[in-house]
Amino acid sequence: ILQTKNLGKIYEMGEIKIPALKDINLDLKAGSFVALEGPSGSGKSTLLNICGLLDKQTTGELFFNDSNITDLTAKQITQIRRDKIGFIFQGFNLVPVMSVYDNVEYPLFLNNVSNKKRRLQTIDILKKVGVAEYAKHLPDKISGGQKQRVAIARALIKKPPLIIADEPTANLDTKTATDIIDLMHQMAAEYKTTFIIATHDKRMSQRCDKIIKLEDGALK
Amino acid sequence: ILQTKNLGKIYEMGEIKIPALKDINLDLKAGSFVALEGPSGSGKSTLLNICGLLDKQTTGELFFNDSNITDLTAKQITQIRRDKIGFIFQGFNLVPVMSVYDNVEYPLFLNNVSNKKRRLQTIDILKKVGVAEYAKHLPDKISGGQKQRVAIARALIKKPPLIIADEPTANLDTKTATDIIDLMHQMAAEYKTTFIIATHDKRMSQRCDKIIKLEDGALK
Numbered sequence: 001i002l003q004t005k006n007l008g009k010i011y012e013m014g015e016i017k018i019p020a021l022k023d024i025n026l027d028l029k030a031g032s033f034v035a036l037e038g039p040s041g042s043g044k045s046t047l048l049n050i051c052g053l054l055d056k057q058t059t060g061e062l063f064f065n066d067s068n069i070t071d072l073t074a075k076q077i078t079q080i081r082r083d084k085i086g087f088i089f090q091g092f093n094l095v096p097v098m099s100v101y102d103n104v105e106y107p108l109f110l111n112n113v114s115n116k117k118r119r120l121q122t123i124d125i126l127k128k129v130g131v132a133e134y135a136k137h138l139p140d141k142i143s144g145g146q147k148q149r150v151a152i153a154r155a156l157i158k159k160p161p162l163i164i165a166d167e168p169t170a171n172l173d174t175k176t177a178t179d180i181i182d183l184m185h186q187m188a189a190e191y192k193t194t195f196i197i198a199t200h201d202k203r204m205s206q207r208c209d210k211i212i213k214l215e216d217g218a219l220k
Numbered sequence: 221i222l223q224t225k226n227l228g229k230i231y232e233m234g235e236i237k238i239p240a241l242k243d244i245n246l247d248l249k250a251g252s253f254v255a256l257e258g259p260s261g262s263g264k265s266t267l268l269n270i271c272g273l274l275d276k277q278t279t280g281e282l283f284f285n286d287s288n289i290t291d292l293t294a295k296q297i298t299q300i301r302r303d304k305i306g307f308i309f310q311g312f313n314l315v316p317v318m319s320v321y322d323n324v325e326y327p328l329f330l331n332n333v334s335n336k337k338r339r340l341q342t343i344d345i346l347k348k349v350g351v352a353e354y355a356k357h358l359p360d361k362i363s364g365g366q367k368q369r370v371a372i373a374r375a376l377i378k379k380p381p382l383i384i385a386d387e388p389t390a391n392l393d394t395k396t397a398t399d400i401i402d403l404m405h406q407m408a409a410e411y412k413t414t415f416i417i418a419t420h421d422k423r424m425s426q427r428c429d430k431i432i433k434l435e436d437g438a439l440k
């Protein structure tokens with residue numbers, strides 16, 4: 001479902017160039033449940049952002065479902081990102097002026113789902129991640145781990161073929177983390193969802209089928 | 221150094237009352253290195269915010285260095301918070317328009333430290349947490365674990381008698397987390413700093429002298 005060839009990323013800050021990724025070659029089959037490990041600053045978030053079509057690589061190529069992303073228009077890329085990819089951000093990135101419920105429901109609006117179906121799916125995923133009782137709260141009125149689970153619910157609600165998760169269990173106690181990992185595995189089993197998960201949490205990586213390691217922007 | 225008696229906190233959201241803390245009794249001696257554990261939503265951040273004088277309890281009393289906080293003026297409380305307490309926030313809370321260097325140096329301005337001394341102390345702590353090379357970056361141009369370490373450096377720089385840390389290792393790989401925990405222990409040994417650390421990270425809590433457990437806002 002996802003392939004990269006000689007992928008590189010250089011951040012430019014004025015004169016300074018920061019090589020965040022170097023020559024990354026990946027080939028992920030649909031249904032993979034993969035952990036991406038590596039020290040702080042090694043390039044995990046950068047790689048996930050590029051795989052999730054949120055950022056563009058500097059060099060090399062990216063293939064999504066066998067189409068070369070470089071050949072697509074910005075409009076087509078946005079369409080793929082909305083329909084096919086769920087993203088759990090390291091900083092959660094919840095919309096501060098929308099309630100938990102509205103934050104999680106939002107991706108379904110982009111899909112023209114009926115009102116009744118939208119309501120059922122939103123309540124269902126909120127219950128599954130354990131934050132249903134906070135549906136009306138604004139994001140700044142809940143705990144860190146609750147925010148994390150709202151971000152997870154929002155990424156999962158459309159059951160997209162690819163889910164990219166950046167440190168999804170960082171703020172969760174072990175019981176809650178286990179429930180979330182179970183939920184991810186259930187989705188993978190039921191919908192053949194592919195998961196790419198940046199994590200330094202052993203509770204998470206030991207439940208992945210494969211571990212990819214990054215160091216200083218390069219694959220080990 | 222810190223004591224609470226029958227401490228309670230109720231968040232009010234219109235009609236709804238959320239009892240986040242119930243009847244908390246604590247007595248921490250100077251130099252303690254304490255972990256605060258508990259499930260997501262159990263009240264850890266709420267308790268830390270009250271102990272760090274960032275929020276007020278609804279019921280009960282809080283004593284800092286034996287003075288009852290309820291007897292102090294808002295001005296006095298702000299003074300104590302600035303001089304005596306370093307806080308590492310669960311969401312980092314870095315100032316987005318200031319560089320990493322400026323974010324970390326900032327607490328020293330409130331202390332009338334000389335320019336030269338401020339520079340030495342800032343560079344020293346940035347090196348100790350391993351983010352010195354990012355000194356000129358804005359906070360949104362570094363990795364999650366690097367942001368976490370900037371937040372840590374900012375709390376530690378004044379070597380305050382009390383440091384309150386909310387999930388300080390959540391975004392750190394094991395090697396980096398170990399270095400940070402070593403640094404905290406060095407400070408505790410050298411300056412008799414008291415640490416209260418909310419965490420669900422076993423790598424952190426197993427290196428604390430004492431573990432306090434919260435469940436549904438109450439001590440277990």
Ligand SMILES: Nc1ncnc2c1ncn2[C@@H]1O[C@H](COP(=O)(O)OP(=O)(O)OP(=O)(O)O)[C@@H](O)[C@H]1O
Nearest residue numbers: 141142143144145231240260261262263264265266
């Ligand atoms: N500003 C607020 N207004 C209303 N309720 C709040 C507010 N902040 C937190 N809460 C609620 O109070 C309870 C305790 O929250 P707190 O942030 O202290 O939990 P926590 O133990 O730090 O959780 P986590 O491990 O997920 O960070 C939670 O149920 C949360 O939803």
Ligand SMILES: Nc1ncnc2c1ncn2[C@@H]1O[C@H](COP(=O)(O)OP(=O)(O)OP(=O)(O)O)[C@@H](O)[C@H]1O
Nearest residue numbers: 011020040041042043044045046361362363364365
């Ligand atoms: N927008 C940016 N501009 C410049 N440099 C950046 C930017 N974002 C990240 N970097 C740098 O690129 C490198 C890789 O960052 P990235 O966020 O991908 O690391 P990471 O592996 O996710 O780290 P962590 O485990 O701490 O989250 C880091 O050295 C970081 O400072």
Ligand SMILES: [Mg+2]
Nearest residue numbers: 045090363364
């Ligand atoms: Mg990251």
Ligand SMILES: [Mg+2]
Nearest residue numbers: 143144265310
């Ligand atoms: Mg918290």
